Amino acid sequence: MGELATLFGPERVAVVGATDRDGSVGRAITANLLADFEGDVVAVNPTKDEVLGLESHDSVGAVPDVDVAVVVVPPPIVLDAIREAAEAGIRDVVVITAGFGESGSEGARRERELRELAAEYDLNVVGPNSLGIMNTGVGLNATFGPENAQEGSISFMSQSGAFVTAVVDWANDRNLGFHNVVSLGNKAVLDESDFVREWGEDPDTDVILGYLEDVVDGRAFVESAREVSQDTPIVVVKSGRTEAGASAAASHTGAIAGSEEAYEAALDQAGVLRVDTVQDLFDFGSILAGQPLPERDGVAIVTNAGGPGVMTTDAVGDSDLSLASFTDETVERLQEALPDEANVYNPVDIIGDAPVERFAEALDIALADPNVGAAVVLACPTAPLSYEVLADAVVELQADHQVPVAATLMGGSSAREANERLSQVGIPTYFDPARAVRSLDALRAYREIGQREYTEPETFDVDREAAREILESAARRDTNRLGVEAMDLLDAYGIPTPDGDIVDARSDAVEAAERIAPDGEVVMKIVSPDILHKSDIGGVAVGVPPGEVGDTYEDLVTRARNYQPDATILGVQVQEMVDLDSGVETIAGMNRDPQFGPLVLFGLGGIFVEVLEDTTLRVAPVSESSAREMLDEIDAAPLLRGARGRDPVDEGSVVETLQRLSQLVTDFPAIVELDINPLVATPDGAQAVDVRLTIDQEQL
Incomplete structure (x- = not known):
């Protein structure tokens, strides 16, 4: 103790x-x-x-x-x-x-x-x-x-x-x-x-x-x-x-990651x-207190009642278990032991006239099958069957085979003594076979928990002072929201970003575009902490050719001022084009929970992220193994692996980005919410194309 x-x-x-x-x-x-x-x-x-x-x-x-x-x-x-x-x-x-x-x-x-x-x-x-x-x-x-x-x-x-x-x-x-x-x-x-x-x-x-x-x-x-x-x-x-919250949340992550x-x-x-x-x-x-953990997921059902057997089979199908496939040897042994009318395939129906001896022999054969990890003993009361004697047989067979067993002896007073006998030795009993299956599935789930390998989160070499200065500069401007003007914050923590500059004059925009893409197109975005959803107001221009950069700059600023005259306009970001066709738009984000602290989010990104909500969460700090699990858990995981002939993305780069983001938000409690959306994952790596975050100035 x-x-x-x-x-x-x-x-x-x-x-x-x-x-x-x-x-x-x-x-x-x-x-x-x-x-x-x-x-x-x-x-x-x-x-x-x-x-x-x-x-x-x-x-x-x-x-x-x-x-x-x-x-x-x-x-x-x-x-x-x-x-x-x-x-x-x-x-x-x-x-x-x-x-x-x-x-x-x-x-x-x-x-x-x-x-x-x-x-x-x-x-x-x-x-x-x-x-x-x-x-x-x-x-x-x-x-x-x-x-x-x-x-x-x-x-x-x-x-x-x-x-x-x-x-x-x-x-x-x-x-x-x-x-x-x-x-x-x-x-x-x-x-x-x-x-x-x-x-x-x-x-x-x-x-x-x-x-x-x-x-x-x-x-x-x-x-x-x-x-x-x-x-x-x-x-x-x-x-x-409670419903996931956050009607007042300033980020996608805040809206998705409720309490x-x-x-x-x-x-x-x-x-x-x-x-x-x-x-x-x-x-x-x-x-969990009474039965061993299953070594495999296959479940055998042995019953004297066809209808409840089908119900139990459906319950297995609804779980993360599977109906065990018997070996040829098991089928042959069951054929020899059971009447011709019996079903020797899983679920095993020994038919209604079965005495305890037939029940016990069928269960013994099923538990010996190498594909069986657990069993449901399912019975309805009949004249040839004594529940008390059956309970003794089940106790003995479970002890011999050391395979987890759940019992469903359907009935009322007729099953009471047998259920007490089973419960005394740790074999759980249920009237509803679906409960028996759910309980066996809990054994499977706990087995998987025990197999997890936990690794300590990695600490990366980062520029904390540069990050602190960026956050404090926002506080000096008396703002608690930052957008693409905070891209340098990601750079300070080694999160890859496209080449880009923030400019506040037409001529500077032209000069920046010539440096970033001398003969190519650029992306231009309005920079304002007061305008969160830039694309909704036409504040983003993609694929701007060299000859249109100046006019686009003027157009973006005009649209922003017309949309929100009192907004603070810091300028326009001129950014290198990212090839979205060869990549997958994902989101990496954080929301600070009052009980658990920073929650790191990953999922399918883009403008429809809150509609699709294909995301997963972890409490920071996030280790490499946890970050890899996050990539596996989203429904869109096949897109990352190269669906429909596309090349798979560099998952290692995404995993490292999640770890670095986790370190950033752990190091700075002042960051309340953060979105990197999209984080574009390509075969060559991952890049944070856009960012926005909310800070608590009192924490700086």
């Missing part, structure tokens, strides 16, 4: 605010501790001589060797109680009392003081506004819930205390056990990252489950979960889904399995 070992494994627990008053929280916590806790329980209440048979003490400091203080006193005296505990050497505190950050300005002030107190004494504080904690290994139930959890290997944290009570009641009815349970409360000190780290070091925790409404420190959570998830599965329900997308990207990057429903949360938790 780690830093929180004493919190979950105390020898003496003090209830500060213990009472015997009926219906009170202090009584419920004291009674729950007395019911099962293997250690000592201490009552602290200066107004009582005795509480539920325990001697009551005036203060927690008067009792030696207390490991954990559970505080359930009125809000105004909580801080005094915690300080008293801290001065007595108690480092672990569970604050049940509400009336803190969730309750207005006075509560918010009280919560700030609690954090300061915890920092002063180096305390581990759960809550405030918490239901409490459990550790079934030592019988610790320091909650005011109505019952204790059963013992198991799942550790569960929840941002809702009420949800904890419902889950424990539901899980007890289904023989689903927990090791540790934590009601996070307001997360003033300890948060989800702390418990992920703790349970990742806990040999008695096989799976971590969580119900979260937000994440306090997104970066810390990603780092902690990414390390822990390599060995311990983490499954989370994240509530509070929900940030959570999706961050949890995936952290190796966390995110689910949408409570049912999936515990379905996945049960199978």
Whole structure:
């Protein structure tokens, strides 16, 4: 165990605010501790001589060797109680009392003081506004819930205390056990990252489950979960889904990378399995705790019912699993073992008159097939079939073959005892076969998480001072938006850009064009921090021949002034032509999320980027392997690989650009949003043709 070992494994627990008053929280916590806790329980209440048979003490400091203080006193005296505990050497505190950050300005002030107190004494504080904690290994139930959890290997944290009570009641009815349970409360000190780290070091925790409404420190959570998830599965329900946001966003990336997308990207990057429903949360938790990981994706279905077998086959088709193709030897063995009317191909239908012996033989043959990575045992009640005997056979065969199995014994009371038998040994059971398949797919997904290779982000040699000067010059102009005038910012970080100049006179435009393309055409763009979508107002001219450069300059400036008379016009950019016909227009961008920090975006670019939304996200900093994954994840990936006879683009150049962009936005928190659109990827490399960004001047 780690830093929180004493919190979950105390020898003496003090209830500060213990009472015997009926219906009170202090009584419920004291009674729950007395019911099962293997250690000592201490009552602290200066107004009582005795509480539920325990001697009551005036203060927690008067009792030696207390490991954990559970505080359930009125809000105004909580801080005094915690300080008293801290001065007595108690480092672990569970604050049940509400009336803190969730309750207005006075509560918010009280919560700030609690954090300061915890920092002063180096305390581990759960809550405030918490239901409490459990550790079934030592019988610790320091909650005011109505019952204790059963013992198991799942550790569960929840941002809702009420949800904890419902889950424990539901899980007890289904023989689903927990090791540790934590009601996070307001997360003033300890948060989800702390418990992920703790349970990742806990040999008695096989799976971590969580119900979260937000994440306090997104970066810390990603780092902690990414390390822990390599060995311990983490499954989370994240509530509070919102539409991707940002009607006020100044960039494409800001419009696409809303808070929900940030959570999706961050949890995936952290190796966390995110689910949408409570049912999936515990379905996945049960199978991850009880079954081995599949070595391959092929699923065998063995059933005595044709219709449900088809339903299960459809569910496999909807997943990332596949229906296993049996070897010729397996088919021959099934033909010998089953009646002529049976289907010996997957799904195996042993027909409705099958006794347990036929079921067991067919399952044994299927599990032995080298193409089978997992199996669904699917049965409907019939007179020849005993569910209880079938359950014993499934338990034995799963143990022999060590192939993950999910069972669907359809029925009510007829399946109850068999389901309990299977659940006791970690074989999950479901009425709906689609749930069985989804759970097996969770095993596959976690296997792939464990196979990921994480590499540290590369640090490139860049010119940070030049970049800082460009950003500060924008602040001196009292603007928070930059366009192509910030191309030098990309140059400072080694991101390739076409040759170009920004000019503020007709003659200078002609001179710049002659230098950039003596006998060729150029691109010309209006430069204004106030005009974001230049092409929408005719502020971009492509393929301008040498003889038209001067007139085009005048035309672009006139259009811009007519469109927005009060706009700041910095000039016109004269830029080298980029061959779009041989390349792919992509977008590379960044949006700074309040929880996770800079999110790097990549996808199909151009003027329709927000319509197509073919993009993917990563939390910065982005490593080379993560950047390569981003190229693979977009739907337009075949375009990068040379679709329809085109030459493939230089993916290495795109990958490096994403890494350098990641370093840029990590180095400068003042960059709030950034778009490189298009980032043109060609067989010869990648070039940032256009850029715009928003800065927070206070961060410079």
